[in-house]
Amino acid sequence: MxxxxxxxxxxxxxxxxxxxxxxxxxxxxxxxxxxxxxxxxxxxxxxxxxxxxxxxxxxxxxxxxxxxxxxxxxxxxxxxxxxDHTVALASSTVENMRDMGLTNIGESYLPSQIFDPEEITVGTVAYLIVAGFLVGFGARYAGGCTSGHAISGLANLQLPSLIAVIGFFIGGMAMTYYILPHILPF
Incomplete structure (x- = not known):
């Protein structure tokens, strides 16, 4: 069990x-x-x-x-x-999140300081709507989502899927390291 x-x-x-x-x-x-x-x-x-x-x-x-x-x-x-809903995180991740001002790191998959209903603002909602639109547009423009390209497309040895997956990783890393730290409120 x-x-x-x-x-x-x-x-x-x-x-x-x-x-x-x-x-x-x-x-x-x-x-x-x-x-x-x-x-x-x-x-x-x-x-x-x-x-x-x-x-x-x-x-x-x-x-x-x-x-x-x-x-x-x-x-x-x-x-x-x-x-147990705690999340095991790397010590460097915990340190980076503490530097951003978060205190309940690893207590759950969704940090309450970010996803607590009391923390939601008009700016947060606008940010989520724009992000959702960009993800939807990107999935349509790329001819599929990350799971479809990475699992199905690569299993079929499709070159467009390989290019899309490389683009997803580059875009994700650029967003994480260069853009997101400048637009998040903490």
């Missing part, structure tokens, strides 16, 4: 991801979470408003089930399987 309640090691999870990818490719499916929004919008009738949503969304219903299962599985895991 302890095996279920603890994070699974890489040598178990890695082959499970590979098996999942093999099965998806075998059955002619492509993995990618960003496509789920298109499926949901098409199912809800968005084809009345845009040509982009004119396609056979029923063939991708499994995408909605996959993402729904991920949300439900995450909820069950957080609420019932793991009693």
């Amino acid at each position: 302890d095996f279920i309640l603890q994070p699974w090691p890489w040598y178990v999870v890695g082959p499970l991801i590979a098996l999942t990818m093999f099965l998806l490719l075998y059955f002619g499916k492509e993995f990618g979470v960003s496509n789920t929004l298109r499926v949901a919008c098409s199912a809800a009738g968005a084809q009345k408003f845009s040509e982009f949503f004119h396609w056979d969304w029923r063939s991708q219903k499994w995408n909605l089930i996959f993402v729904g299962g991920g949300v439900i599985g995450g909820f069950i895991s957080y609420m019932f399987l793991e009693a």
Whole structure:
């Protein structure tokens, strides 16, 4: 029972991801979470408003089930399987976060000093809306999200996916080290 309640090691999870990818490719499916929004919008009738949503969304219903299962599985895991929600962080990360003024480092996955409802301001909401738009635009412009390119695209040896993954890493590192420290309020 302890095996279920603890994070699974890489040598178990890695082959499970590979098996999942093999099965998806075998059955002619492509993995990618960003496509789920298109499926949901098409199912809800968005084809009345845009040509982009004119396609056979029923063939991708499994995408909605996959993402729904991920949300439900995450909820069950957080609420019932793991009693301790502390996060083991590198000492350098803890030090950097203390330098930024955070005090509850590692107590949970979402630091309350950042995500506490009392800490949310109009600027925070605007920042999240702009960030969400940029992520959505980037996923559409790149032809898929990070998981789709990194797992499915690279498994198919697609050069555009390799270029996209390299771009994701470069962009993420630039944002983390050069941009984010200048725009966060702490």
